Amino acid sequence: MLTLGINAAYHDCAAALVRDGHVIAAAEEERFTRIKHGKRPVPFTTWQLPYHAIDYCLAEAGVRMRDVDHIVYSYNPKLLMPAGNMEPEVVLPLEPSKAGFGPNGESPWDALFLSYLVNAPRQLLDGLPHHLTSARWDGLSLQHITDRWVNLDHHLSHEASAFLAAPFEDTAVLTLDGRGERTTTSYGHFHEGRYQRIKQIDLPHSLGLLYEEVTRYLGFLHSSDEYKVMALASYGKPIYRDQFREILTLDEEGGYALHPAKLIERFGPGRRRGEPFTEQHQNIASSLQYVLEETALHMAQWLHRQTGSSNLSMAGGVALNCVMNARIARDGPFEKVWVQPAAGDAGTALGAALYVDYQRRAGPRNWTMEHAYLGPAFSDEEIERFLDQSHLNYRKLENVADEAAELLADNKVLGWFQGRMEFGPRALGARSILASPIDSSMQARLNGLKDREDFRPVAPVVMEERAVQWFDGRGAASICAPFMLFVYDVLPHRAQQIPAVRHIDGTARVQTIRRDQNERYYDLLAAFEQRTGVPVLVNTSFNTRGEPVVCTPRDAVESFWSSPLDALVIGSYLVEKPR
Numbered sequence: 091m092l093t094l095g096i097n098a099a100y101h102d103c104a105a106a107l108v109r110d111g112h113v114i115a116a117a118e119e120e121r122f123t124r125i126k127h128g129k130r131p132v133p134f135t136t137w138q139l140p141y142h143a144i145d146y147c148l149a150e151a152g153v154r155m156r157d158v159d160h161i162v163y164s165y166n167p168k169l170l171m172p173a174g175n176m177e178p179e180v181v182l183p184l185e186p187s188k189a190g191f192g193p194n195g196e197s198p199w200d201a202l203f204l205s206y207l208v209n210a211p212r213q214l215l216d217g218l219p220h221h222l223t224s225a226r227w228d229g230l231s232l233q234h235i236t237d238r239w240v241n242l243d244h245h246l247s248h249e250a251s252a253f254l255a256a257p258f259e260d261t262a263v264l265t266l267d268g269r270g271e272r273t274t275t276s277y278g279h280f281h282e283g284r285y286q287r288i289k290q291i292d293l294p295h296s297l298g299l300l301y302e303e304v305t306r307y308l309g310f311l312h313s314s315d316e317y318k319v320m321a322l323a324s325y326g327k328p329i330y331r332d333q334f335r336e337i338l339t340l341d342e343e344g345g346y347a348l349h350p351a352k353l354i355e356r357f358g359p360g361r362r363r364g365e366p367f368t369e370q371h372q373n374i375a376s377s378l379q380y381v382l383e384e385t386a387l388h389m390a391q392w393l394h395r396q397t398g399s400s401n402l403s404m405a406g407g408v409a410l411n412c413v414m415n416a417r418i419a420r421d422g423p424f425e426k427v428w429v430q431p432a433a434g435d436a437g438t439a440l441g442a443a444l445y446v447d448y449q450r451r452a453g454p455r456n457w458t459m460e461h462a463y464l465g466p467a468f469s470d471e472e473i474e475r476f477l478d479q480s481h482l483n484y485r486k487l488e489n490v491a492d493e494a495a496e497l498l499a500d501n502k503v504l505g506w507f508q509g510r511m512e513f514g515p516r517a518l519g520a521r522s523i524l525a526s527p528i529d530s531s532m533q534a535r536l537n538g539l540k541d542r543e544d545f546r547p548v549a550p551v552v553m554e555e556r557a558v559q560w561f562d563g564r565g566a567a568s569i570c571a572p573f574m575l576f577v578y579d580v581l582p583h584r585a586q587q588i589p590a591v592r593h594i595d596g597t598a599r600v601q602t603i604r605r606d607q608n609e610r611y612y613d614l615l616a617a618f619e620q621r622t623g624v625p626v627l628v629n630t631s632f633n634t635r636g637e638p639v640v641c642t643p644r645d646a647v648e649s650f651w652s653s654p655l656d657a658l659v660i661g662s663y664l665v666e667k668p669r
Contacts, residue, residue: 091451092158094147095443097435098139099165099207099244100268101313103128104436105143106464106513107151107158108443111456115150116464116513117143118436121641131313133199136206137213140439141222146466148226155227161214162240162446164247164438167207169271170200180205211235242442244270245290245406248430251441252403253280254448255459256428262397264389267406267435268298268313275406277344277389279397283453288396295348297382298408300338304378307353308371309361319375320411321546324595326372328380330357338381344392346385367545382408383417394423402427405441409433409575410515412599416577420564431462431573432514440513461607462573463520465511468643473661476643484665490610494659495617498526498627502656503539505632507646508610512639516574517631518601519551519611521639521646523655525590525628526618532590532628539654541635547599548630549574550591553615554602556625560584561600574601574629588626601629 095106106116119128122142129135148155180201183189189198197203206213215232248265263278263285274296277289302312305319337351354360361371390402402424409415410433419427430437448455477484487493497504506522517523523540525532527550536548552560557569562579569578577597580588591598605612619625632646633639634653640646643660650658650665658665 091160091447092151092153093160093162093443093447093450094144094158095162095164095247095439095441095446096140096144097164097247097439097442098210099136100435101127101129101131102434102436103138103140103143104432104439104513105140105147106440106443107147108447109151111444111447111451111454113440113444113457113459113464115147116432116440117146117466117511118513118638119143120638121465121511122146124638124645126636126638127314133197133203133206136203137209137217139210139214139217141218145222145224145226150466154225154229156229156234159238160240160446160450161235161238162242162442163210164242164435164442165207165244166241166271167204168241169243170204170207211239240446242445243273244438245273245276246287246445247438247441248405249276249278249285249287249441250445250448251430251432251437252405252428253278253285254441254444254455255430255457256401256403257458258401258403258426258428259455260399261401261403261428262393262399262424264393264402264404264409265406266297266386266404266408268302269293269296274298275389277393277396279399280403281397281399283455288393289344291345295346297338297346297385298406300348300351301378301382301408303351303353304374307357307360308375309363309365316407317410318543318546320379320413321593322367322372323375323379323413324593324597325545326369326374326376328377329373330377331380334377334381338385340385340388344389344396346389379413382411383414386414386418387422390418390422390424400425403430404428405430405433405437407434412575412577413597415575416597419576429573429575431459431512431516431518431575433575434515436514460572462512462514462516462518463510463608464513465520466641467510468661470661470663473643473663476647477660477663477665480647482647482665484663486662487659487664490659490662491613491617493664494614495621497657498524498618499621501526501529501532503536503654505646505650505655505658505660507632507640507643507658507660509608511641514573516601517629517639518572518574519603519608519629521632521641523630523632524614526622526624527588527590527626527628528622528624530589536628536630540630540633547593548591548628549599549601550588550626551601551603551611551615551629552626553612553619554604556619557600557602560588560626561598569600569602571600571602572604572607574599576600587624590628591626
């Protein structure tokens, strides 16, 4: 049985293909179109389906669209329709942006948004870009699509991406994001093969929308730059936490309520893009982060009391906040915490496909997400052919790990393009920029290379068996963090050896790697350790500012030649710039 999951309602459009419980492929549309997040989350982009990601998934499985048994869209427009009226008339003002919001917050764009959602099956049939027309899409009809079409609750898609991918047979489930149809937060329990949602919080109460509002106030792009606010928070002090506790109040049932933030009234005019950051901006970010962690911990404690589970699985865009995740893991009641690596909306494509597959097969669950390498790969033959066509000088490496480690030990910065692309926002050793962590100036050098704000940290990757020798595992015998979704303190006696990956607060967003997860990546770390005594590298995403992470050899070469990278290790080949 083949099940295709699609996310397209807001941002981070994506597709995932599942065959009998096993994930065959998953990818985000942005990697193919080179438009960050696939599109902006506005109503008039809802028609944009992830055709390129779908086409890749079909190609990876060697199937046609007609072979797919279920097409699952991770949003259910019926949840937005008036009760008892399942086919309402929708009226769109001629100039919606001029009409303004209604008395209860209704958007003048709601009718257009709803119409696009309802018409998604027709759009899938008729909107295919011409350059993707191939035998994979032949013979489709509207009846074929509608017979297989399923609309799934957005938050249920998030939930399923957690409990059906996590390495637990029993787990509490917590999802936190900006919004779904109406739900913004959900609590549940996966037990004895069944999932039950215990509680949900609906609009207008939303942790994600509060974080978005502060993101805008601080001069960043909302639904895109929230992680920058998290990084900025480490430079400030939570002196405004009481003000944010007035905005975000907790209740005794593990929930919260959001009150109008009125940030300008509280803190004065917001920062304009391009203006310098002040101490107040840092303190606002710090206070928001403090209260977010406080709220999430409150929720986790309540959920633990309700479920009695030892495990917690998380998803939703807010679950990409690795500082919050670390606080829940460190101070919360659960023994183990697992976070979906594609926790944002892209992951709903995966969750939607997994859920419908699981329900229609009536189980069992026979796949867990050991890694996120679910995207396209390119053979050495394909890479060499492209390098030849581009008239580039290159050489084939006899031992990729050893020769790349030699360059890194010489303080070179490498583009690293290997194997299948990662699913989710983190580069995890398939589409990465790698560097030595030993020189303290490397962070500034990489931020300059990528045209990033100077307050943003870069992250380390470490061999899993070495992790507790370099990072504080709080007494644990090992650290397992393959998806770079938790922060750990750098051990004090190691701080001077890896200063480039140590953030101002003494933490690092760690990725651990085992050889069975990514052989060449692991061997590179081992070879670097042989030369330097340090089993740690800087790992940041292979892209520059405003660009998605690279996907193809062409993307990698274009990024390499348009940035100050020293060398590109692409498959078994090395491309270097002339001195």
